[in-house]
Amino acid sequence: MHAEVGDKVVIHGRTVGTADRGGTVVEARGTEGPYVVRFDDGHESLVYPGPDLTVVRSTA
Known part of the structure; x- marks a missing residue:
């Protein structure tokens, strides 16, 4: 999975009732993460x- 600075990410809740979390990549420490x-x-x-x-x- 590849992401660059400025890309949005969504981390989906893994259990019922857990909300998704969204954010923006501010630093990529490798070609495939971590971010x-x-x-x-x-x-x-x-x-x-x-x-x-x-x-x-x-x-952009």
Whole structure:
């Protein structure tokens, strides 16, 4: 899974009742991750891509 700085990511909830989380890639540390993501609530975290992560390409 490839993402670049500025791309949006969505991490889908893995259990019933768990909400999806969205954020923006602010740093890519490799061609296939991990990525530093700033989530919509302002929290930043190192994210390793997995089957529950979807990348939405930036149009800019």
